[in-house]
Amino acid sequence: MSLLEIRDLRVVYPNGLEALKSVSLTAEAGEVIAIVGRSGAGKSTLLRCINGLQSPTSGSIRLEGRELTTLTPRELQAVRRRIGFVWQEFNLVDRLPVITNVLCGRLGHAGEGPSLLGYFDRSHREIALRNLERVNLLERADQRADRLSGGEKQRISIARAITQEPTLILADEPVASLDPELAWQVMEDLARVAREDRLLALINIHQVALAKHFVDRVIGIARGSVVFDGPIKDFDDAAMTRVYRFDKPAIPAHPIEMEEALHER
Numbered sequence: 001m002s003l004l005e006i007r008d009l010r011v012v013y014p015n016g017l018e019a020l021k022s023v024s025l026t027a028e029a030g031e032v033i034a035i036v037g038r039s040g041a042g043k044s045t046l047l048r049c050i051n052g053l054q055s056p057t058s059g060s061i062r063l064e065g066r067e068l069t070t071l072t073p074r075e076l077q078a079v080r081r082r083i084g085f086v087w088q089e090f091n092l093v094d095r096l097p098v099i100t101n102v103l104c105g106r107l108g109h110a111g112e113g114p115s116l117l118g119y120f121d122r123s124h125r126e127i128a129l130r131n132l133e134r135v136n137l138l139e140r141a142d143q144r145a146d147r148l149s150g151g152e153k154q155r156i157s158i159a160r161a162i163t164q165e166p167t168l169i170l171a172d173e174p175v176a177s178l179d180p181e182l183a184w185q186v187m188e189d190l191a192r193v194a195r196e197d198r199l200l201a202l203i204n205i206h207q208v209a210l211a212k213h214f215v216d217r218v219i220g221i222a223r224g225s226v227v228f229d230g231p232i233k234d235f236d237d238a239a240m241t242r243v244y245r246f247d248k249p250a251i252p253a254h255p256i257e258m259e260e261a262l263h264e265r
Contacts, residue, residue, distance in 0.1 A: 001065055002026040003167060003200050004050070009059035011045050011224075019045040021224040022059070029167065030198045032191045034211040034232075037221035037243055043204045046221070047170045050202070051083055052076045064167060081108035084161030084199075086171035086190070090153040094146035098137070098156055101145050102128040105163030131159040134196075135189045151182030155189055162193050169194055171203040175210070183207065187214045208240070 004027040011020040020042045027033060035043050048054035050061060052068060061068040068079060084105070092101045106124040120128075132138045135155040140148065148156065154174055161169055171190060175183035187203075191214040194201035205211050211218070211232075218235045220228030220243035227242045228235065 003029045003064060005060070005062040006050075007060040007062075009046070009049060009061065010057045011042075011049065011054065012057045019224055020049070020056070023221075023224070023226055025219060025226060025229060027200050027202070029200055030195060031217060032194050032201045032215045033203065033217045033219060034208070034215040035202055035204045035219045035221060036206070036208055036211070039206075041221045042224040043221055044172055045224075047085075047172050047202065047204060050168075051085060051170055052080060078108075081164060082167045084164045084166040084169040086154070086157050086161050086169065086174045088173040088176050090150075090157050092145040092153055092156060092160075094144065096145060097142050098132070098145055098148070099125070099128055099141040101156055102132055102160045102163050105131075105160040108164065127165075128159070128163050131163045131193075132156075134162075134193055135159050149182070150178055151185055154178065154182075154186045158186070158190050158193065162197060162199075167199060169199050169201045171201065171205075173204050173206065175205065175207065180210075183210060184213075187211070191215070208235075 006023060006025050009020055009023040010018070012018050023042075023046065035046065037043050045054060049056050050068070052071070056069055059069070063079065063082070066079065068076070071079060103120050103124060106120055106128065109124065129138065129141065132141055135158055137152060137155055137159065140152065145153065145156065169190070174190065175186050178186060187210060190201065190203070203211070203215065212235070215232055217231055218228060219226060220239065222243055222245065228239045230239070
């Protein structure tokens with residue numbers, strides 16, 4: 001049994017646009033996978049379905065053998081503890097110290113009462129501090145998040161995600177807003193901690209040349225369909241052509257992807 005199994009996943013939005021068309025894939029613990037394709041191809045929709053933020057029209061998503069598409073809201077909340085998410089815009093609370101932002105990854109473990117009051121016991125703080133050290137930002141623990149650079153903020157968001165102790169990390173364009181040097185550092189940290197912890201990492205990314213240095217496998221999506229799925233060494237010019245073969249961008253099916261497409265143009 002694979003860690004993640006997706007079968008015939010389809011998403012059609014109320015306006016009739018088909019964001020995903022019968023997407024199927026499997027992925028294993030320890031794999032670092034780049035998901036590539038044009039803006040509006042369906043990459044963000046795929047991650048949102050896996051994380052339960054978007055309900056599929058049909059199909060199956062199984063994580064660690066558990067079917068996610070039929071879960072109740074309470075059951076889905078419990079499963080999300082096992083899914084770390086790294087957002088393009090960091091999603092940090094700027095006015096709070098770095099350590100508090102990282103400790104947010106323990107909210108699903110600390111118990112509702114204490115965590116809502118901002119109390120985390122020593123064991124949770126030790127996990128958070130250790131993960132800050134793993135992304136080389138331990139010295140920033142007591143600084144406010146708004147005093148960090150963009151690259152540092154994204155590495156803090158990686159520390160927060162792994163502080164959840166997940167089995168799966170989803171990263172949606174984690175380096176899109178960073179300069180090349182910072183993007184390299186973020187991808188290096190993300191790939192390293194995923195491999196160290198034997199996590200599955202799915203990374204939506206436009207910078208294919210950068211991804212090639214850090215991922216094991218590429219899944220290429222074009223107009224809602226998987227058109228390439230293989231090891232990074234096989235992602236050659238012919239594969240690039242299959243993924244980016246359209247003269248015009250795919251029509252974005254979701255507001256997030258619409259925003260991406262407009263930005264890219």
